Amino acid sequence: MASSDRSGARTICDLMGKAAIFQRGFNQAWVWSWPAFALVFLLGFIVFLAGAGSPYLQRTVTAMLINVCIVVGFYLFVGNSGIFSFGHISFVAIGAYVSGLLTIAPDTKHILLPNLPAVMAGWELSTPAGIAVGGLAAAAMAAVLAVPLMRMSGIGASIATLGVLIIVIVVIGNLTSITGGLSGMLGLPLDTTMSSALLCACIAIAGAYIFQRSGSGLLLRASREDVAAATSLGINIWRERSIAFVLSAFLTGLGGGLFGHFVGAINPDAFYVGMTVTVSAMLIIGGVRSLTGAVLGTILVSALTEILGNTALFHLPIPPGVSTVALATLMLGILIFRPQGITSGAELKWVDPRGLGAWLSSRLPAARVRPGESGR
Amino acid sequence: MNLFLQSLIDALSFAGVYALIALGIALIFGVMNLVNFAHGELVMVAGYVFFLLQGAPWPLVIVATVCAAVITALLMERVAFRPVRSADPTTLLVTSFAVSFLLQSIAMLTMGARPKSIEVPAFVGESIAIGGLRVPKLELVTIALAFVLLMALNVFLRRTALGRQMRAAAEDFQMARVLGVRADTIVAMAFALSGILAGCLAVIYVAQTASVSPVIGLQLVLIGFVSTVIGGLGSLEGAAIGGFVLGFLTVMIQTILPPELRGYRDAVVFAIVITILLIRPHGLLGSLRRSDYL
Numbered sequence: 001m002a003s004s005d006r007s008g009a010r011t012i013c014d015l016m017g018k019a020a021i022f023q024r025g026f027n028q029a030w031v032w033s034w035p036a037f038a039l040v041f042l043l044g045f046i047v048f049l050a051g052a053g054s055p056y057l058q059r060t061v062t063a064m065l066i067n068v069c070i071v072v073g074f075y076l077f078v079g080n081s082g083i084f085s086f087g088h089i090s091f092v093a094i095g096a097y098v099s100g101l102l103t104i105a106p107d108t109k110h111i112l113l114p115n116l117p118a119v120m121a122g123w124e125l126s127t128p129a130g131i132a133v134g135g136l137a138a139a140a141m142a143a144v145l146a147v148p149l150m151r152m153s154g155i156g157a158s159i160a161t162l163g164v165l166i167i168v169i170v171v172i173g174n175l176t177s178i179t180g181g182l183s184g185m186l187g188l189p190l191d192t193t194m195s196s197a198l199l200c201a202c203i204a205i206a207g208a209y210i211f212q213r214s215g216s217g218l219l220l221r222a223s224r225e226d227v228a229a230a231t232s233l234g235i236n237i238w239r240e241r242s243i244a245f246v247l248s249a250f251l252t253g254l255g256g257g258l259f260g261h262f263v264g265a266i267n268p269d270a271f272y273v274g275m276t277v278t279v280s281a282m283l284i285i286g287g288v289r290s291l292t293g294a295v296l297g298t299i300l301v302s303a304l305t306e307i308l309g310n311t312a313l314f315h316l317p318i319p320p321g322v323s324t325v326a327l328a329t330l331m332l333g334i335l336i337f338r339p340q341g342i343t344s345g346a347e348l349k350w351v352d353p354r355g356l357g358a359w360l361s362s363r364l365p366a367a368r369v370r371p372g373e374s375g376r
Numbered sequence: 377m378n379l380f381l382q383s384l385i386d387a388l389s390f391a392g393v394y395a396l397i398a399l400g401i402a403l404i405f406g407v408m409n410l411v412n413f414a415h416g417e418l419v420m421v422a423g424y425v426f427f428l429l430q431g432a433p434w435p436l437v438i439v440a441t442v443c444a445a446v447i448t449a450l451l452m453e454r455v456a457f458r459p460v461r462s463a464d465p466t467t468l469l470v471t472s473f474a475v476s477f478l479l480q481s482i483a484m485l486t487m488g489a490r491p492k493s494i495e496v497p498a499f500v501g502e503s504i505a506i507g508g509l510r511v512p513k514l515e516l517v518t519i520a521l522a523f524v525l526l527m528a529l530n531v532f533l534r535r536t537a538l539g540r541q542m543r544a545a546a547e548d549f550q551m552a553r554v555l556g557v558r559a560d561t562i563v564a565m566a567f568a569l570s571g572i573l574a575g576c577l578a579v580i581y582v583a584q585t586a587s588v589s590p591v592i593g594l595q596l597v598l599i600g601f602v603s604t605v606i607g608g609l610g611s612l613e614g615a616a617i618g619g620f621v622l623g624f625l626t627v628m629i630q631t632i633l634p635p636e637l638r639g640y641r642d643a644v645v646f647a648i649v650i651t652i653l654l655i656r657p658h659g660l661l662g663s664l665r666r667s668d669y670l
Contacts, residue, residue, distance in 0.1 A: 084466045148654050155411055155465050155609065156653050159601055163646035166598070174639040273594060277477050284470060321485035328478035335471045336459045 034350040036209035039295045040202050043068065046299070047198050058194050064302040065197035066258045068295055071282045072204040073251025075294035077244050078283065080217055082224035083153065086276060087161030090168035091138040091249040093271035095256025097172065097179055099134035100188045100266065103127050108187045115177035127191035131200075131257030138253025139246050146242035153227060165276065173268040184267025192262040200258055204251045208291050216243050281331045287341025292348050297341065301327060381509055383627055389515040391623025392522025395616045396577050397596055398603030399529065400570035402615030405604065406546030407566045408461060410468040414452060414476040415600060416593025418445045418571055420483060422578030423588035427492050434497065441582075442575030448479075449571030453564055461563070476593060483590035491589035500583050518580050525576060526616060529569070533612065538565055546612065602649050608659020618659065 030037075043065065050061040074088045102125045104112070109121055125133065149160055172179045179185055211217045220240040223230035230237060260266050278301070286297020308323035334341060397415070404412045425444035429437045456475045460467060503512040533539035538561075545552040545562045553559050577596070582588060599622065607618025625648070629641050652660060 082466065084470055148650070152653060152657070155469060156657055158466065158469055159411070159605060160650045160653050162598075162601070163650045166646045167643040170640060170643040277473075280470070280473065281477075284474075321481060324481035325478070325485055328474060328481050332456060332471070332474040332478055335467065335474055336456065339460065339463060339467055 031350045032213070033209070035292055035347040036205055038348050039205050039292060042295070042299075043198060043201055043205075047194055050194065060302070060306055062192060062194045062197045062262060064298060065194065065201045066192070066255055066262060067279070067282060067302060068201040068298045069197070069204045069258060070252050070255035071279055071286075071294050071298045072201070072208050072291065073248050073253075073255060074279055075248075075283055075288070075291060076208040076211055076251060077248035079289050079291070079294070080212055080220045080224065080244050081241050083157045083161075083241070084280075084288075085161040086158060087164035087168075088248070088252050089271050089276045089279065090165045091142065091252040092256035092259065092275065093168060093172060093266075093268070094138040094141055095131070095134035095253030096188075096260030096266050096271070097134075097185065097256075098137040098253075099127075099130040099257035100185045100260050101178070102133055103130035103189055103261070104185075104187050112186055113177065113180055117178070120178065127189050127261055128196070131254060131261065134257035134260075135250045135253035138256065139250035142246045142249030143242070146245045150238050150241040150245060165272070169268045169272055172271075180267075182268065184265055184270075186265045188260045188264050188266065190261060190264045192258045197258055197262075200254050204254070205291065205295065207247060207251060208294075211244065211247055212291065216240050220244055278327075281327055283341075284331055285334050285341055287343035287345050289340055289345035290343045290347050293341045293343035293345070296343060300342070304330070378508060383631060385509070385511055385515055385519075387624045387627040389518045389522075389623075390626055391620040392519050392526075393577065393580060393619075394599050394603050394623045394626075395619030396522055396525060396573050397600040398607065398615040398619035398622075399526070399612065400573040400577075401597070401600040402604050402607070402609075402612050403542075403546075403566045403570050403573075405609055406612060407542065407549060407563055408457070408468070409465045410457060410472060411465070411601070411604075411609070412570070413469065413472040413597055414479060414593075415570060415574060416595070416597035417476050417479040418448050418452075418574035418593075419578045419581060419596055420588065420590060420593045421445065421448045421479065422575045423582055423592065424483065424487055424492075426578060426582050427494050427588050430495060438579055441578055442572060445575030445578060446568050446571035449567040449574065450564060453567040458560075458563075476597070480590050480593065487590065489590060491587045493587045494582050496583050496586050514583055518584075521576060521580065525573065529573075532569075538562075542566060543612075602645060605649050606652060606660055611659060614659045621660070 046061060047065075050058050070088075070092055073091075074085070077088070078084055101109075101120055102123050106122060106124055109116060113121075145164060149157060149164070152160055173182050175181070212221070217240075219230070219235045220237075220243075222233070223235055223237045223240060227237065256271075263270075282297040282301045283294055284297070285301060286295070287293025304326065305323045308326055338344065400418075401412055401415050404410050404415075422441045422445040426437060426441045429440055432440075452475055456471055457468070460471050463471075500514050501512075503510045504516075505511075531539075533543055541552065541557045542562055542565060544555070545557055545559075549559070552562075581592070581596075599619075603618035603622045604615045605618070606621050607614025607616070622645075625645065626641070629644055630638065633641065633644070
């Protein structure tokens, strides 16, 4: 009896020990993944609120979520590598066009794009599959481009990515038999809903967060701070940059597919400098070097554009174009006065609820510790 | 032979314009490592001043146009670029991108998005016959103006104290400052010069197209980027030569490419640019100075 009691006690102790280890592991995992969860919760909350709103509000929120997907994908490369890319919108375009080619019904395609090569004319996939393949196509293009492009750094790389954007847009504009040329591609199934956009935004956030905390992401961040030091430590910068470039292209491509199925008609002009400016502004205003910045920047800019663009809201005659000027001014102001954006490059920090009281009381003026009482 | 000469004159007038844009960008890159995305917007602002002053005597309009570009350039430097001068080149590039976007959106807000047409004097459209060739007067004026400006800039940079200080600053900004070159003066001077180049360019541009719209800056600034990349970022001679090379290349590609592929001209040009950036990152001529921003 006694021995079995003891073994029972041992088992309990053992279990408690394991539970403690598990608890600690869980706490660590929670603290580790907190910023990503917080952002997902935030978006989920916005969608929850919008669910009760008007269809117009829901459309606005959907557009914002698509932008979150694109901006987070853009951030994954720019934020971690420190290279500002002007070419990412070409991946958005690839995602949208590939998904469009795959999902428009063959009968419709026959009418809209009569000169389409026979192989492509027969393609028909469901919209989610089309969007996924669009993302993969963008990633594949990035993998090919990475071989030469990721060898460059700084301004050279930025100008080269600008070149990529122009090449892609010119090719799309001239491949009339496949893309519909300058007049664009019509009839994409309008299947992007608020929940599908939320899903993709969450995938993008999770992907970007896991990457930036992964070995590859940390090596890339090291190379961003000091190329020479990173190289001397044996980091293969080309490899880490390429990984980020391909992942980033996949996420931006997904965003492109969502965008295509959101607006239904796409043309090369939609994916040129205008979208590049908007997406860059969202990332710069939020903070180029943090995922939190990418998401918050997108939410803030979307809200700002919506409020200033919506004249009915104030019953004031705000001329169209004021929102663009405001956006440009805000972007310039942030660059001058707070170059790392509103988040200053930081992620959200997990605040332990048990420490919260102490932290609060240390912040409140009344509870400030006087010199004589320090150390209490 | 006639066709060849005709293309040569076309190419020269293209090349002169391209060299002017490239120099405006290279001057500023030289002194502060800033690839100025907003350079095209100087031309746009000057173009609108030209539009607003229509009807006034021509010399006055031209002087006002150039002044407008210079003032905009100086304002741009003071308000946007001076606070971020010590930032890394990428931040500078992004800042100029934001400035460009701001000026463009202001132009759209105040002047509207549609192109404004401008009346130009009739002689601009005339051409003269030289030995069996019909040469548009405008092309001759363009070539002459580009030539004069390039020569004047050359004299300024080589013969005057300020110009020499500027070349020194373009070589090594820190060292030049240590030796007593005043940073603010030199940078402001570089912007003023790029403003003069942009103002003259605006006059040529308006005379050629007889219109101005908020988005003309982009095409121009792209041409400037390509030329400076061909000549090697940071080298003034390189930029001028890069402009000439690009001007000839554009005319050549236009004549060589079969008509059904002409639409791809820009794609071909940028593919060449990326190749140059890869294999000759210091430009086709390969400046001897090893720069650390590429």
